[in-house]
Amino acid sequence: MGSVVSAVLVLAGLGAFLALLLVLAEKRLASSGPVRLRINQGEPREVEGGEPLLSALKGQGIFIPSACGGRGSCGLCKVRILEGGGPLLPTETPHLSPEEIDNQVRLSCQVKVREAMALEIPESLLEVEEYPVRVEALTPCTYDTVKVRLGFEADAGFSFRAGQYVQVETPIYDGLSEPVYRAYSISSPPSETRFIELILRRVPRGICTTYVHELLLAGDRLKINGPYGDFYLRETQAEAVFIAGGSGLAPFEAILADMAERGIRKKATLFFGAVSRRDLYDQELLREYEEKIPGFRAVPALSKPAPEDQWEGETGLITEVVARGYESMAGMEGYLCGSPGMIDACIRVLTEKGIPEDRIYFDKFS
Amino acid sequence: MKQSPQLQAAQARMAPGALTMDGFLGTDPRDLAEILEDDEGAVRRLGLAHEALAADLHRLTERAIGGFGAPVAEGPFELCACEAMGVLPCPFGEPGLHPKAVIEARRTDTGERLSWTALQVHLIRAHGFYEGRGSPFRLEPPVLARFLGLHPPPQ
Numbered sequence: 001m002g003s004v005v006s007a008v009l010v011l012a013g014l015g016a017f018l019a020l021l022l023v024l025a026e027k028r029l030a031s032s033g034p035v036r037l038r039i040n041q042g043e044p045r046e047v048e049g050g051e052p053l054l055s056a057l058k059g060q061g062i063f064i065p066s067a068c069g070g071r072g073s074c075g076l077c078k079v080r081i082l083e084g085g086g087p088l089l090p091t092e093t094p095h096l097s098p099e100e101i102d103n104q105v106r107l108s109c110q111v112k113v114r115e116a117m118a119l120e121i122p123e124s125l126l127e128v129e130e131y132p133v134r135v136e137a138l139t140p141c142t143y144d145t146v147k148v149r150l151g152f153e154a155d156a157g158f159s160f161r162a163g164q165y166v167q168v169e170t171p172i173y174d175g176l177s178e179p180v181y182r183a184y185s186i187s188s189p190p191s192e193t194r195f196i197e198l199i200l201r202r203v204p205r206g207i208c209t210t211y212v213h214e215l216l217l218a219g220d221r222l223k224i225n226g227p228y229g230d231f232y233l234r235e236t237q238a239e240a241v242f243i244a245g246g247s248g249l250a251p252f253e254a255i256l257a258d259m260a261e262r263g264i265r266k267k268a269t270l271f272f273g274a275v276s277r278r279d280l281y282d283q284e285l286l287r288e289y290e291e292k293i294p295g296f297r298a299v300p301a302l303s304k305p306a307p308e309d310q311w312e313g314e315t316g317l318i319t320e321v322v323a324r325g326y327e328s329m330a331g332m333e334g335y336l337c338g339s340p341g342m343i344d345a346c347i348r349v350l351t352e353k354g355i356p357e358d359r360i361y362f363d364k365f366s
Numbered sequence: 367m368k369q370s371p372q373l374q375a376a377q378a379r380m381a382p383g384a385l386t387m388d389g390f391l392g393t394d395p396r397d398l399a400e401i402l403e404d405d406e407g408a409v410r411r412l413g414l415a416h417e418a419l420a421a422d423l424h425r426l427t428e429r430a431i432g433g434f435g436a437p438v439a440e441g442p443f444e445l446c447a448c449e450a451m452g453v454l455p456c457p458f459g460e461p462g463l464h465p466k467a468v469i470e471a472r473r474t475d476t477g478e479r480l481s482w483t484a485l486q487v488h489l490i491r492a493h494g495f496y497e498g499r500g501s502p503f504r505l506e507p508p509v510l511a512r513f514l515g516l517h518p519p520p521q
Contacts (some may be wrong), residue, residue, distance in 0.1 A: 068379075068385060068455045069384070071379055071384070071385075071455075071459075072459060073379060073385075073455035073456060073457065073458075073459045073460075074453075074455035074463060075455070075461055075462075075463070076463075091459070094459070094460065094461040095461045174387075175382050175383055176382075176383035176387075177381070177383050177384070178383075180383070182452065183451075183452065201450070203448070203450040203466065204448055204468050205386065205387050205388055205468075205502065206387065206450060206466075207383065207386065207387045209450075210387060245434060245435075246435070247451070248451070273434060274435075275434075275435045275436045279435075303433070303434060303435070303436040304436040304437065317432075317433075317434055317436075318434060338434075338451070339431075339434070339435075339449035339450065339451060339465070339467075340449065340451070340453070340465040340466075341431035341432065341434065341447070341449050341465060341467070342434050342449075345432065345434075364451065364452075364453065
């Protein structure tokens with residue numbers, strides 16, 4: 001009799017324990033109503049609990065860059081969570097270094113908002129906003145590159161530094177399940193506040209560039225967010241080398257326009273690498289900047305000029321052309337924009353020629 | 367091989383429009399686990415390993431990217447990389463970001479052509495994944511091995 005009572009008591013106790021666990025788990029895992037987020041020690045903001053931090057921040061107009069749309073596979077959407085956020089998740093650890101873990105860095109797309117949190121987000125990201133824009137013009141630069149002018153609504157208040165980039169939202173089309181963001185440098189100068197221009201080279205099977213090249217029309221409406229990036233001209237006395245490939249000319253067009261408008265005096269050479277003459281564009285514009293900016297010159301270079309190009313300019317890979325141009329680059333600064341492969345190769349050349357890595361600036365849009 | 371929750375999540379990331387416009391699975395009706403298992407068998411029957419195929423693809427990819435968009439020669443291969451700014455994550459959720467590059471390759475001795483992406487080098491090496499049937503970049507292991515000139519060792 002005693003053993004039966006004991007068994008019943010044990011079972012009842014176990015049941016109560018499991019029920020308690022379920023209550024705790026529900027409290028922990030389920031949507032938890034309004035939750036307060038404190039960002040950079042500012043005033044708390046109230047968000048709805050239960051959603052990923054990345055989405056909650058977006059709802060507050062705070063855009064954290066992400067290359068995978070919050071799927072936890074790119075590891076870009078890192079923020080510091082000083083309080084709250086729960087334990088580190090197995091989906092986060094592969095993307096975090098031991099130092100980042102020690103510094104309470106987390107992947108904002110993986111952390112669910114369930115309790116009051118204190119966050120630290122770089123101030124530059126807090127300046128990022130979303131803007132509706134209207135396509136004012138699409139102007140072909142080459143057979144596979146187009147310049148897109150995006151007009152702002154009146155008094156939009158978008159401002160940026162020459163060299164920065166924006167993310168363009170590609171709306172749902174042709175089987176896309178949700179909008180996708182891609183990054184593009186601004187080619188127009190910061191003094192122009194009514195519109196921005198972007199240069200987009202077509203990428204085979206690229207989600208955004210296919211949309212822009214095949215479907216986008218003047219008059220269409222899009223959304224952008226930005227500005228992003230710390231690629232801008234350092235206003236030092238150091239001589240600069242600018243190296244651009246393909247659509248990588250875009251930020252340099254903004255920088256050169258800014259230099260011309262603001263009368264910035266800095267010796268600078270722009271090397272623009274292309275395969276053949278049909279890949280070159282805006283050469284007249286660069287000639288104009290040579291006239292307007294003292295100490296500036298532009299050097300187009302073709303790696304495989306076609307016979308019909310009748311090319312008499314520099315030939316070879318852009319790395320070879322740059323290396324030929326300087327005995328030593330000690331004391332200079334390097335600015336790079338192009339494909340990741342070009343950037344990596346140029347960094348090797350510039351460091352071999354004497355530019356320390358901390359004076360080489362680039363955005364790989366990563 | 368069982369379709370684990372991790373593989374299920376990876377399969378979701380491989381859908382069209384998730385990471386790339388066409389996705390990674392094409393028209394293949396099989397689960398990711400089945401695709402991996404079948405290609406594992408195909409590579410084994412060739413007497414090869416994923417690492418060997420990936421190593422050659424990696425070498426050719428690096429060489430092609432070094433041409434900055436212009437055609438380059440490497441042994442019997444003529445290679446050209448179309449590289450775009452930006453990066454792609456691994457759909458299996460592994461850390462790291464990979465360049466966006468499509469490599470077009472032609473064997474000058476046979477005229478055979480093949481194209482692949484820089485991300486595929488990682489997918490083959492780390493995951494034994496050659497994409498699904500009907501995917502624009504599906505690499506059939508026997509076709510890839512023949513193209514690369516890799517032959518099974520003598521029995």
